[in-house]
Amino acid sequence: MTRDDALATLNVRSQTLYAYVSRKLIERRPDPGDPRLSLYRGDDILALAQRRARGRRQSAVAASALAWGEPVIPTAIATVRHGDLIYRDRAATELAEHMGLEEAAALLWEQPDAIIFPKASAGNDAFQSLAALTMGARSLVGRRAEKLFNEGAQCVATMAAAFGAIGTGPVHRRLAAAWSLNANGEESVRRALVLLADHELNPSTFATRVAASTGAAMPACILAGLATLSGPKHGGAEAALESFLLEASSVGADTAIERWLARGHGLPGFGHQLYPYGDPRARSLLANIQPDAELATLRDAVADGLGLQPNIDFALLAITRLHTLPPRSGFALFAIARSVGWVAHALEQAATGAVIRPRARYQGKTD
Incomplete structure (x- = not known):
């Protein structure tokens, strides 16, 4: 997403968006079309928007965790990150090659x-x-x-x-x-x-x-x-x-x-x-x-x-x-x-x- 799209989706000010980036909640990359601008990962923004919409009541977070929601169990085995399946910090698709x-x-x-x-x-x-x-x-x-x-x-x-x-x-x-x-x-x-x-x-x-x-x-x-x-x-x-x-x-x-x-x-x-x-x-x-x-x-x-x-x-x-x-x-x-x-x-x-x-x-x- 562009900066304006990200701000509109999250309904926040620029300072808040930059804070999310600094806390590594949202990934930012240079815009290939204009290096002076930035693009923000849509998956991260949508996930953050959903969490904010649910609110932070303990019962709401716990209920949402049972259906594609908040992570509830720490693990170092595998995860899905930015559209990739990861086995212990390595992409499963790359491992499947050999x-x-x-x-x-x-x-x-x-x-x-x-x-x-x-x-x-x-x-x-x-x-x-x-x-x-x-x-x-x-x-x-x-x-x-x-x-x-x-x-x-x-x-x-x-x-x-x-x-x-x-x-x-x-x-x-x-x-x-x-x-x-x-x-x-x-x-x-x-x-x-x-x-x-x-x-x-x-x-x-x-x-x-x-x-x-x-x-x-x-x-x-x-x-x-x-x-x-x-x-x-x-x-x-x-x-x-x-x-x-x-x-x-x-x-x-x-x-x-x-x-x-x-x-x-x-x-x-x-x-x-x-x-x-x-x-x-x-x-x-x-x-x-x-x-x-x-x-x-x-x-x-x-x-x-x-x-x-x-x-x-x-x-x-x-x-x-x-x-x-x-x-x-x-x-x-x-x-x-x-x-x-x-x-x-x-x-x-x-x-x-x-x-x-x-x-x-x-x-x-x-x-």
């Missing part, structure tokens, strides 16, 4: 060497496989770090095996072997696993941290994350996008868009609250593949009509269709990769020793 899930796990778990995930055998149900690991598993409290890392690696390996991964070696190669992928397919899976490894304090990660805060065993913490991920508004978005695409292929993209918007569902596979300028994870994956004709038609129609860009769910479905992956493979990639982040958050939360226990705002009769 890392595997094993190196990403080492970074998120703060280990010097790539994590070696053991060979695991599991049934075809991830919930049952993780539940079996919880039997006899010990609490996170008072345990040696090495033991917890080993348990975390076992959870990730079990998750991968439950979704079909076979053999040993890097997880993307285990999946490639199970899904009979060529080199391009294997590369897409590798990249996707790194980009999905963490996403700050999303619902499944929050559930994992709540479980870890009670001292639950590592497999139980990962099971809490998986249960939350299974919801249709989180990791289950793949099914909604497939339904949207099927309808678009049947009645036309424009008609399908109108119908989905009229139902109040939003458009699965497009847009993201944290990425107003487009999901960088999707850009990274789609830069290396070409969506099929049906997906491309839907993408173009949404972009033309609403200006929304594909998100990670769209990119995963594009990979699934291009490489003929098994049903629900998008969810499988999500769950396997995100289990690495869940382990990191369980470790970080357990180290604090604090129990996550928010209060409810009672709305019944009080007399």
Whole structure:
């Protein structure tokens, strides 16, 4: 935004705007068109305006924190900053150019060497496989770090095996072997696993941290994350996008868009609250593949009509269709990769020793 736009949006004087800049609440850069002028980052200004509009009453801040609002839990693992996904101060999209899930796990778990995930055998149900690991598993409290890392690696390996991964070696190669992928397919899976490894304090990660805060065993913490991920508004978005695409292929993209918007569902596979300028994870994956004709038609129609860009769910479905992956493979990639982040958050939360226990705002009769 220009200076005048920023002042109008915030409804403040110039001195206040400069104070926000000096406190690093708003990023300022020289205007490429006129170095004598400055431009101010719109994301920062809009976020600040929303905070000011809500007021600073404790109850208002606490309530807003539960829905894309104020940060509530300190973490050094990951964040979304200025439209980029960051893993421990490094852009996830850059890491995905060369890392595997094993190196990403080492970074998120703060280990010097790539994590070696053991060979695991599991049934075809991830919930049952993780539940079996919880039997006899010990609490996170008072345990040696090495033991917890080993348990975390076992959870990730079990998750991968439950979704079909076979053999040993890097997880993307285990999946490639199970899904009979060529080199391009294997590369897409590798990249996707790194980009999905963490996403700050999303619902499944929050559930994992709540479980870890009670001292639950590592497999139980990962099971809490998986249960939350299974919801249709989180990791289950793949099914909604497939339904949207099927309808678009049947009645036309424009008609399908109108119908989905009229139902109040939003458009699965497009847009993201944290990425107003487009999901960088999707850009990274789609830069290396070409969506099929049906997906491309839907993408173009949404972009033309609403200006929304594909998100990670769209990119995963594009990979699934291009490489003929098994049903629900998008969810499988999500769950396997995100289990690495869940382990990191369980470790970080357990180290604090604090129990996550928010209060409810009672709305019944009080007399």
